[in-house]
Amino acid sequence: MGRMAETRWLDEREMAAWHGFLEATSRVSRHVETQLKEDAGLSHAQYEILVRLSATEGGELRMTELAEGLFTSKSGLTYQIGQLEKRGLVHRRSCPTDVRGVLAVLTPAGREALRRSAPGHVAAVREALIDVLEPDELDALARALGRVGGRLRPHPAD
Template sequence: MNEPRWLDELEMAAWQGFLEAGNRVARRLEQQLKDEAGLSHPQYEILVHLADAPGGEIRMTELAERLITSKSGLTYQVGQLERRGLVRRRACPTDVRGVFAVLTEEGRELLRGAAPGHVAAVREVLIDVLDREELAVLARALGEVGRRLRD
């Protein structure tokens, strides 16, 4: 059995910094969305993806992949949005198992109202804390992590 490669001081600082920052940013954004729009962060992301999609609709399996979530987790969140009239579901005409999530006009309006406050919170807790060089390094580094995990 190989001996584990323990993290050195710099590696541990990077790991712990990533964990703390990620958790604190996520908590702050979750609270902001809840307070200002009555949405969870996953629900907000669902609305964003639907708003960006042609016709405001995406097949549920594709939406789960885009959001990096389970189908059951997505089904729950879409169900919550559907109860509020923000999203509806429709059957896929070419596949009996396929279901589309469709953004309603109410959902589009809620998103329009929620987006400015959310972007301001993202700026406050992350973007404006870093200078342009730090943002470039962060974007490259996290982009690389994401690419490797996708493959």
Template sequence: MNDPGDPLEPHELRAWMAFLAAGHLIDYEIERQLKRDGGLSHPEFEVLVGLSLAEGNRLRMSDLARVVMVSKSRLTYQVTQLERDGFVKRTENESDRRSVWAELTEEGAAALARVRPGHRRVVREALIEVLAPEEIDLLGDALGRVAERLRQR
């Protein structure tokens, strides 16, 4: 087994560079589509999706930060932008004055509904249609393990 500080083997470097390129290019395509179809950034879209999946379409800000995997300060910025556009509203948590709820508004749900078909199309065209079904399963398993390892840090 190699020492973690050793240079990457050629096949490891190839996998890493392909992962970076694919991730950046897919993110670029998604960002373009979201801006075109709904004026949203990718992080704003992720916040709206996170809220749409939550019970009552709302989450404590700290829980939402974990769901969308961003820092609390970055989430605060995103929610402020979404609140300005009327897509999210913040309210005090009556049972815990130290926390704040973020809630998806009707306007936010409508914005999400506008961009979701295009988002799905981009994901399918950029990733799903390029891979064989067994590769999709393999990719999901492999990246799931990577995400789990990083969540444990």
């Protein structure tokens, strides 16, 4: 491995960016989570599951595919799906083409819950982030965070 590289400490500008990122992501996440809990009784992870399922043909995805597109662990996904199942918003069934595969399926009640909760959710996202920024700032943020996410996104071999 060779000799360890010398630590590159953050300078004032870099520290300001890091602290700004930490505060903004924490506050935006809390704002959106609170809105969804109060208005729809959903966690942000549960809302995202409903969104992902609603965007597919037939409203269903294999659990493994669903896990890849979400920002939660596999055990976290299993827990959230269980919570959605208890409320009748999602159900699980075996995958007809793979004995080991399990499908998460959006129910009509799940589709309705998403339809009811989407306007409040988008309003919270606008209030906390989108409407605070100028169009050029939104473009720069999308590019920058897309690059960060891409660099850290797990690759299929991981």
